[in-house]
Amino acid sequence: MLSSVSNLPHFFLFYTSCLLVLSSLSNHLCHGFRPRHFNLSTAATHWSNAGATWYGAPDGFGSDGGSCGYGESVSQAPFSSMVTGIGPSLYNSGKECGACYQVKCTKHPSCSGKPARVVITDFCPGGVCASDRAHFDLSGTAFGAMAVPGQEKLLRDAGNLEIRFARVACDYAGKTLAFHVDQGSNSNYIAFVIEFEEGDGDLAGVGLMETGSLKTTSNNEQVITAEWRKMQQSWGAVWKLDAGGELQPPLSIRLTSQYSEQTLVAKNVIPVGWKPGATYRSLVNFL
Known part of the structure; x- marks a missing residue:
């Protein structure tokens, strides 16, 4: 009994803390807060598996503009050819145009394992793009960016790769809309x-x-x-x-x-x- 009484202050502190957390969560929910939105940053935190191929010129920007409508901008800063077509699972009828991801590969000898940031600018509707749970059809430049420096060609010659990807915030170094x-x-x-x-x-x-x-x-x-x-x-x-x-x-x-x-x-x-x-x-x- 004495032990229970001596622990009462700790209990009330715990109880009060719980109420504060619940109150804060309730306020967030009332204002449309969704936990999955909270951690999006320029650094990747949640990685998943995907397939990856590349298209266009080996050091190019995929196709001229792609299905998102960016036109010649894809080859220019700040996109700088670091762009990708995406399979149906992530394209979302074009609503994901402009979304940024980090991609990296580790399962090929020419993979550097270091992430490269790409922007969705195009759609890849069929083949492995449609059959994979997630698939990135990268520009030649973006595909090569996953390679050990000097081994870009060897990595592109590998064709279809298994990669890791993560959604990240876009950061165009202060460029305005x-x-x-x-x-x-x-x-x-x-x-x-x-x-x-x-x-x-x-x-x-x-x-x-x-x-x-x-x-x-x-x-x-x-x-x-x-x-x-x-x-x-x-x-x-x-x-x-x-x-x-x-x-x-x-x-x-x-x-x-x-x-x-x-x-x-x-x-x-x-x-x-x-x-x-x-x-x-x-x-x-x-x-």
Whole structure:
């Protein structure tokens, strides 16, 4: 009995700590917290197995742009040809375009065992890409980056490899978001590729706000309103809006990340006098 009484302070400390933890967890859950989102960083923590092949030129960037729509950007900094096509299990109908992974190999004599970071820019729909639980069809440059220095060719000659992969945050060394307007855009319709999303890298949703739209109320009064309009994923990293009337720039873009559901606004990023084919850079990014 004396022993039980002497342990009461410890019990209450433990009990109080548990309540604090439960309260904190409850608050996180109420705000949409999901544990799998908490640890995403630029350093890999959770590794899994996958198959890996490569395509395109041995020191190249796979295909010109790929199915995500990044075009010539894949060969230029900050992508710098460190890109990959991905099998259906990870591509997620293009919603994972822009996501970053670290890949490494250890089971071939030419494997360095050191991780290399790659970005999803393309889709590999069939063959081993579809039959493997996860598969990376890397650019020749990215495949060679897993090799011991000087043995890149020997590793590429191995063909299909078993590798390890891990999801990581994208980090483009302070580069801001870019919006490349599609050539088919006009005053009533706009579509653009979104590039260089730091952090999660992929997007769950995109919204557009005009500076002001002239609308007629039920009393036949004309008022200027500004509201967020939901854009649709056209394909890959391309998002579109059929405005149904003339757009009123400058246009602000709101992005919601796929992985952590973080939201960011690029205010007035599409200016007055915007042109199809032009690229407009924001002042912000997720990191």
